[in-house]
Amino acid sequence: MIRRFQDISMIQSVLHEAMTGLWIIELENDLPPRMYADPTMLELLGLEEEPTPEECYCAWYDNISEDYRAIVEQAVNEILLKGRAEVQYCWKHPQLGEIFVRCGGVPDHTFKNGVCLQGYHQNITDTFILKKEKEQLEELNQEIIGSLYDLFFATYRIDLNTWKIQTIQFTECVQHLRADDILYPEFLQLTLPFIHPDDREAAKKDFSPVHFQDLIREGLDRFTGEYRAKFGGEYRFISCTVYFGKDVPAPSWAILALQDIHGQKLREADSRKALLDAYEMAQKANNAKNDFLSKMSHDIRTPINAIVGMTTLANLRADDSTYVRECLDKIAVSSELLLSLVNEVLDMSRIESGHFELSAEPLHLPGLIDSVLSVVRPAIDEKMQHLNVTYKDIAHPEVLGDRLRLQQILLNILTNANKYTPEGGSVTVCLTERPTASTQFAGFCISVSDTGIGMSEDFLPHLFEPFARESDSRTSKNAGTGLGMAITKSLLEMMSGSIEVESCPSKGSCFTITFDLLLPGKRKNPSSREDSSEAPQDISELHLEGHRILLAEDNELNMEIAKELLELSGAAVETACNGEQAFTMFLNSPSQYYDIIFMDIQMPVMNGYESAKAIRSLSRPDAGQIPIIALTANAFIDDIILARNAGMNEHVSKPVQLEQLARVLSSYL
Structure with a gap:
């Protein structure tokens, strides 16, 4: 039998097919290392012509990857110490690039002039890559299984041909749901008692083998059902999903995954309740709005109807001064009522929006x-x-x-x-x-x-x-x-x-x-009371002849009204149609020319705040002294604060009343 293996050509043929070459390395003192290689080894080294032994050694050693040289040198030392060693390393092939080789050897004790090693060199790149891929696949499987632990509390594989079920993973709390070496119908019967009685029949039907076959025939790749199952003495919502394989012509296996969705269901219930509450609140708000609009339509139309009606009647009997005055008095009462209605609505809006x-x-x-x-x-x-x-x-x-x-x-x-x-x-x-x-x-x-x-x-x-x-x-x-x-x-x-x-x-x-x-830091004399009973002074009794007023107002009708009311005091009134024009008129006027400025706020080009700040910033003495009065429909407390911050002395809200104008003019002029 041994003679059968003495044919060297047969051995070399086998080694060549296995991509395994033979080598001999000689290391003598003061001489370059030498490597002798058989034809397969030369081929593995990528050498087309036979080199000298010294060139052959360099071709092998110089192409060992830097990261692996220490490992190769350690294997050489191990051969000398133990008589045998094997190592796997990365080698840079001149044509193929990086390949992986397995190299092993033994010492030749007959060599007397130094050290001689004999061994083999095998290309194992394909095997190495397959091993790495297998390791990566195993790591991926572990990651998948780990993810399954996080997502599902139990997963199973069902053989759809034999209907055997096998546990893939499960948590400790469901030991009773472990399935090994049993058929799926038996497993289903074991689990049904843990399902809530109200959900049991549905679960039994949904996850029966017959239903699975119906789903497959319909071409569905998955099915999910949600039920209540008992865990630790309480019923919790779980999701049961079956995933069918992609085999052709029909799936041969399926994955059954069980997931705890109790927290999700509770959150959904809370969300539904919140949405229902919000809907009910919206309905109430909508009903209140409709009721409010209905009442406001009546309440606002009432004074408006009186204003329009009294205006019409006054025009029809314009020659009857007594009748016209009676109409004007009724118009004034209705106007005050309309204003109070509008103010209440605006106040409530600002309170609710937080701008108050x-x-x-x-x-x-x-x-x-x-x-x-x-x-x-x-x-x-x-x-x-x-x-x-x-x-x-x-x-x-x-x-x-x-x-x-x-x-x-x-x-x-x-x-x-x-x-x-x-x-x-x-x-x-x-x-x-x-x-x-x-x-x-x-x-x-x-x-x-x-x-x-x-x-x-x-x-x-x-x-x-x-x-x-x-x-x-x-x-x-x-x-x-x-x-x-x-x-x-x-x-x-x-x-x-x-x-x-x-x-x-x-x-x-x-x-x-x-x-x-x-309480104030320094209290005033308690006897100093506001004399609220004092009647406001009549503007026509101020006698402000010789005084000059600058009125800034962009609305022509409002300007006409304010101008005529101010002129009742006897003062001369000059007008500007926006804040920039008011600033320019003051800038170009002599010092002390104007005695007081009434400034609207919402104006084009430059608003009232900007105009007042611009006037106050001038270096002329009267710029810081002249009274500037905000005359505006912006009538809230923060509007008053903004007016003061802009350098205005006082705030008069629209609609303008004679008593307000009389009080302001008598205070500053």
Whole structure:
């Protein structure tokens, strides 16, 4: 038998087919290393002509990859120490580029002049690449299985030919769902008891072998069902998905994956509830809006109809001065009502949008209440109502607060008391100071009670909702937006205050508001009260002949009205159609030429703020001294602040009233 393997040509042929060459390396002192290679080895080295032994060694050693030279040298030392070694390394083939080789050898102890090694050199590039790909595939499989652990709590493989099921992975909490060496129908029967009774029949039908075959015939590659399953004593929502293989003509296998979706279902339920709540709120808001528009259409048209009607009647009887004056008086009353309606809507809009700020200015609280009472007193007297006012324990009458908003709160409550109290009834106002925990604030309580028509118990919870008005034949004749109480409550909340109401139908209502106001650092004399009863001066009695007014207004009609009203004072009025023209007129005028400037805010080219700042920036002495008055429809508290920041002295809101103009002119001229 051994003689069969003594044919060297047969051995070389086998080695050549296996891409394995033989080599001998001789290392002698003071001589270059030599390598002797058989024909297969020369071919593996990419050498077309037979080189010298020294050239052959260099062709091999010089092309060993730098990263592997240490490994090769270690293998050589191991051959010398242990008598045998094998190493795999990367080698740079002159034609093929980088290849991987397996190299092994033994020492030749018969060589006497140094060291002689004998061995083989095999190209294993294909094998090496396949090994690497297999390792990468195994790593990828591990990553996939790891991902399955994160996504699914159990996955299985089903052989659709034999219906055997095999567990791929599962978590510890579902040990009872492990499937090894059983058929899929048996596995299905084991799992069904854990499904919620209400979902059991659906799960049994959806994941039966018969349904799987129907799905395959329909060409579907997956199916998902959601059910409740019992885990740890509670039912949780799970998703069961079967994925069919892509085999042709029919899938031979399927993957069954189970996923816990309980948290997702709870979030979806919360989202649905939130959407439902939002929808209901939107519906309520839409109903409130429609109701509001309906009421506003009536309430706004009422004064507009009076204004238009009285204007028509006045034109028809223009020669009757007494009749015309009566019409003008009624137009003025309707205009004030229309303005109050618009202001309430705008106030509520700004409160809800957050574009609303409160100021802190010195005020005398009892005097402020007196000023509000002076406004409503004519209406109270007209209905022959009894007004009772008392102040109790007022230790700090001088405080800091938003005068305008406090007046607005009291006016809303007092006008309602007057409006819904019949003739001969009574309205009682009581201001009381109450103790506070802070020495920087004074606490107050104001109650307003009446003997009016009252409110029903069903309506009281909705009293402070925007646009809320009780449907009652006794209230239908009273105009209003249904925003007054909503604005009042919002303003008090901004002041960290509160409002409470007690009411009984046909007996009356009592509103109680509580709030704290900042105490001034240096209190004024408590006896110095606002004299709110002083009648405003008539503008025609100012006698401002010789004074000159600069009026900036871009609207021609508004300019005409303001000009004529100002001229009633006797002063001369010059006009500018925008802020830039007003600035230019002042710049080109002699010093002290103008005595006062009335400046609109919303104007083209240059607005009122910009124009006022430009005038104040001039170096001439009168630029910093001349009074600049904002005359604008921007009537909110932050608009007043912006006007002051622009260098304006005061703010007069439109529509312009003679009393306002008279007060401003008498203050500055």
